[in-house]
Amino acid sequence: MTSATRLGEEANAGAQASRRGRRSETVVLFVVANQMFAVAADSVHEIRSTDSIAGAANEIDHPELPKVRHTIERSGHTYYVVNACMHFGLPVTRPSLVMILRRFRAALLVDRIDRMAEISGVYPLPHAFMGDERRWYRGLAYLDDSVIPVVEPRGFLTPQEFQRLDLAQKEAARREAEAAVQA
Amino acid sequence: MSSIGIVGEAGRENSFVLLQIGHRRVALPAAQVAELAPPVRLHTFPHKTPLLAGVIVRRGRIVPVIDTEPVLGGKSPLSHRFYLIAHREIGGANELGAIPVNGECELANGEVQPPAMDRPAYVAGTLAVGEDSVDVLNLDAFSTHSSAEASR
Numbered sequence: 001m002t003s004a005t006r007l008g009e010e011a012n013a014g015a016q017a018s019r020r021g022r023r024s025e026t027v028v029l030f031v032v033a034n035q036m037f038a039v040a041a042d043s044v045h046e047i048r049s050t051d052s053i054a055g056a057a058n059e060i061d062h063p064e065l066p067k068v069r070h071t072i073e074r075s076g077h078t079y080y081v082v083n084a085c086m087h088f089g090l091p092v093t094r095p096s097l098v099m100i101l102r103r104f105r106a107a108l109l110v111d112r113i114d115r116m117a118e119i120s121g122v123y124p125l126p127h128a129f130m131g132d133e134r135r136w137y138r139g140l141a142y143l144d145d146s147v148i149p150v151v152e153p154r155g156f157l158t159p160q161e162f163q164r165l166d167l168a169q170k171e172a173a174r175r176e177a178e179a180a181v182q183a
Numbered sequence: 184m185s186s187i188g189i190v191g192e193a194g195r196e197n198s199f200v201l202l203q204i205g206h207r208r209v210a211l212p213a214a215q216v217a218e219l220a221p222p223v224r225l226h227t228f229p230h231k232t233p234l235l236a237g238v239i240v241r242r243g244r245i246v247p248v249i250d251t252e253p254v255l256g257g258k259s260p261l262s263h264r265f266y267l268i269a270h271r272e273i274g275g276a277n278e279l280g281a282i283p284v285n286g287e288c289e290l291a292n293g294e295v296q297p298p299a300m301d302r303p304a305y306v307a308g309t310l311a312v313g314e315d316s317v318d319v320l321n322l323d324a325f326s327t328h329s330s331a332e333a334s335r
Contacts, residue, residue, distance in 0.1 A: 035229065037228075088229040089231070123245050126245060126247040126278055127278055128232065128235055128249075128271070128278065128280060129247065130232050131230055131232040132230075133229070133230040133231060136229075140228075140238070142240060142245070145224070146226060147226035147228070147238055147245060148228075149228045149229075
């Protein structure tokens, strides 16, 4: 047996072993600045057009978190709306949809939904990736000959960022109440 | 040289694969080399790690592609003839990494001399090949190589 064959077999064995650890799941494929991403379908609560929720959105200003400019109220909860372009460092586009996440007080501005798809599993992000992407992604999916990052919903806002936004939100509400009293 | 030729010789001690990356000729220990792959599609997605161009899919595995251009010069990772896939150790884990290679690869034998003090971390040493002296790459160091160092 040649070394090349052995290496090939080792590579295949490794690939099979890593495949065994994966399970199929349904994802929503969405597009931001011409880049496709996937998110687990059960992480998405609802998807609305930006026009349809414009009336329910409130502005929030936090200079350290320019990716969050709005909040929306849904079912008695305040969701922070994250601009996905700014989050991923992509060219800023005009998003047309808001993806409201489940189990998490965040919503995501995206350009469009491509489709729902079944993926055979999520490959772990290679260790070579060491930056913020380790927080952004659960891993990678291989679908239709393309590698698509599978986003981690908790990666859009850290607990510290939530804390800062909650404080800014309270402060804005207090100022609004004071202005109302003065009026 | 075929990929089988390279891999078949990979077990030899003091054996190195000489690569042409951009305008630079560099060497890599042959034992680290897994295979020489065709220029399959490079998949890119947003990330913040310097010196990574994206990933390729090879033998059912997702292999990160090292962007050598800022360090070694040459053209973009999109214009190359092969990917040289090698083993790397990152954060205690062993995984494959690919380097876009735009020239011929050949085997060479020799003793590695330690690098000069001022050489960057990605240079593990120097190898005398005929009258030339080529840098032996330390692929593991590419993962920690900062952008500032890359411009040196």
